[in-house]
Amino acid sequence: MRDELHPKGFELVTVALDTGGPEHVRRWIEAAEPTHPSLIDAAHELDAKLGVVNVPTGVWIDEEGRIVRPPEHAEVQRSMFHDMDVPEDLDDRLKAMLLAVKRIPHDPELRYVAALRDWVEHGAASRYALGPEEVVARSRGRSPEHARAAACFELGQHLWRDGDRDAALPWFREAHRLHPDNWTYKRQCWEFVSPMMQGPSEEFEGDWLSDIEAMGPERYYEAPSLD
């Protein structure tokens, strides 16, 4: 998609929210062999600056550096999980995780991509390109607690990356407590102590499966309003 749209004045920028830094994300990026800028946001700065709380999240920025669509769930490819059968002999936890993933809403028509193409074609005349007031109105609310969570996460990731993991933990936990809907803060941390499964740990409250079942997978992503 990117290479097809690039000659029309479009560029894709991918940002990996990964406190593990380049070494953790290298094999993923290299496997993709990207022709576009592929960046790493170890501090989850995009959460603080734009209101990102989950992935994948997309933001549209026009030629003058104005945001024309604020952070939204960006479904840019079909998820294989939705069509996948659930193997009977799968481990119980994995089976429950797969069943939860299947309940996350998805759009087989990939209307987000169709909207993107419309914008690339028609620019500001596209009905999917929003005016500045609408962009602000649609951006996430940020309470003082959410703001403080960002500061706490920033301290935590700095200490973690500096090698002082014990000192990082209370800051991460505080970020989770202050902003429980922020999945990037939680999943990043669960991944550190329980890679791939993001299961229960001594270090952190909750785990991916329990938390998504408590919220209801149907609410995991807010579908973008593409009218």
Add this chain to the structure above:
Amino acid sequence: MLLTSPALEPARLRQEWGWELKPEGLCRADVCVPLPSEARLADGTLDAQVVADRLAMPLVRDEAHDLWALGPEGGGRALHSADMPQVVLPDLDGNPFDLATLHGQKVLLVAWASW
């Protein structure tokens, strides 16, 4: 924004959060927030706690490590305007990339994770 002391460089505040220090106070677009005289320190830096209080930004201190984190504004929305904030992030090789260099193109920024 990480600080190693409770003093804030005006240039960093401008680059990261768009607030510009003027005689009237800290200004961004049409808004100016007055600063008390004690906010301006002798060496040209700003008292981070005073700035944080005036701008509704949390200032969180890690005493054991002499570190402070100044977080985003709270009590409103994640975006105060449609102007894309400054974002400079490294690529795999550690080279910083400034999103603003893409002006002139339409950009889809996608935040993702391997987790």
